[in-house]
Amino acid sequence: EAGVAQSPRYKIIEKRQSVAFWCNPISGHATLYWYQQILGQGPKLLIQFQNNGVVDDSQLPKDRFSAERLKGVDSTLKIQPAKLEDSAVYLCASSLDGYTGELFFGEGSRLTVL
């Protein structure tokens, strides 16, 4: 079974530029999550989708971050404009239904903002 795919693995941009990350979850998983992991900290939920609807985006900085999951499968997370403090690993995860059990994480996209 293929795991959660993310791209790009690494991205370096200057502050005020924009960046987009892509995620393809495990086939059949209804729930998709984007987490932000700052160095030395645990993952922090940015947004959770159930199929193509948003379940929880209360911790998403909506003035600069946006995410979509148009067809209920893959998803894109965008940051515009980026700030220095956005430097982190952006992890995508998926689960069967969002209410029980395991989250399957991708390898993450490491963003460095200079």
Add this chain to the structure above:
Amino acid sequence: GENVEQHPSTLSVQEGDSAVIKCTYSDSASNYFPWYKQELGKGPQLIIDIRSNVGEKKDQRIAVTLNKTAKHFSLHITETQPEDSAVYFCAARGGNNRLAFGKGNQVVVIP
């Protein structure tokens, strides 16, 4: 929201010894407590989990115990091996159904 804290931040053990990591949580409505292992350059991977109606769960060399009254749970790794070296995150699913992660523990197994 849920607040999860982990102790200690770094743990070094001799190969073959046991390692114990403790976590505390704040939301008494939390009902699901997973542990994730993260190796360098990879995403976290679930190693064991426990639900609030169970006090202990074991899977080979790994066990998790839960004390709901004290609102803490612990990961126990016995007979540690070099491949157990990683960062371990505890998490708790609170009343808002959101999974909150601790800051992680770096476990170093010394051969």
